[in-house]
Amino acid sequence: MNLKSLSLGVVLASFVLSGCSSITMLRTKEMRAVGDDVIAKNDSSYKALSAENASLRAELDSVKAQLEASAVAQKRLQAEVTVLSNRMSEETVRRDTRQEEIIYRLDLLLGKSDKILAKKVVVNNGVASAVMEPDANAEKMIEAETMFNAAHSDYHRGEYKLAYNGFKQVYELVKKGEMAEGALYWMSLCLIEANQAAKAKTLLTNLVDSNPNGMKACAGMYKLASIYGNECNLDRKKQYLQMILSNNTCASTPELEQAAISLQEMLDFRSPDGRSATEICREQMR
Secondary structure, rough: OOOHHHHHHHHHHHHHHHHHHHHHHHHHHHHHHHHHHHHHHHHHHHHHHHHHHHHHHHHHHHHHHHHHHHHHHHHHHHHHHHHHHHHHHHHHHHHHHHHHHHHHHHHHHHHHHHHHHHEEEEEEOEEEEEEEOOOHHHHHHHHHHHHHHHHHHHOOOOOOHHHHHHHHHHHHHHHHHHHHHHHHHHHHHHHHOOOOHHHHHHHHHHHHHHOOOOOOOHHHHHHHHHHHOOOOOOHHHHHHHHHHHHHHOOOOOOOEEEEHHHHHHHOOOOOEEEEHHHHHHHHHHH
């Protein structure tokens, strides 16, 4: 009886162990299936994130490219504005030069008219005759006028060295007066055209300092302001523009309006990136 009971117990234990093993195998399969599912989901999420990351990176690259293109376009626009500004400045110089030449020729005509009216009438044996009184100074002025006109023509033909020498001879001949001021002024223009701005500044400074109310003082100050502006010395440019506005002699000259516009532009200037006008000017000169 005991042997049967023992055998039965062994058989039952075998069945129990077999059932537990089956359950364990089922559990293992279920856990493996869950793990595979989690891995699959993780792989799917990783792929989706990778794709989204690649898309964002592509968008970022596109934005960078647009910013670079915008920067290039801005630099090109600045270069075009600079070119247009230089052309306008050159055209202004030509216009002012032509205007000054016309005024000068009108002055010559008026001067000749005054000389004709200055004739003296002398009587010789009862017969009246009009003769010109000999005047060495008048002959010198006529010679200076002739030389001045020739230098003007040389300047407009682009012969700046020849024109400079002509104006210099006029200055050395007359030394003082309106013609001497005009000669100094035009000498400085010749130097500017010959890319000798430093020498031109010296002549113009002497002209303005020695004749602050002279006929060429306002034009000389505006030229000095332009030269200092081209050199990015904006403080000196501003100083000469203010001198024009405060000089009563300049009240009826075209330089007054030009100086007012230039000074207002300097005062209104605001850089988007906070840099000063001097910094931007120096960067454009590089």
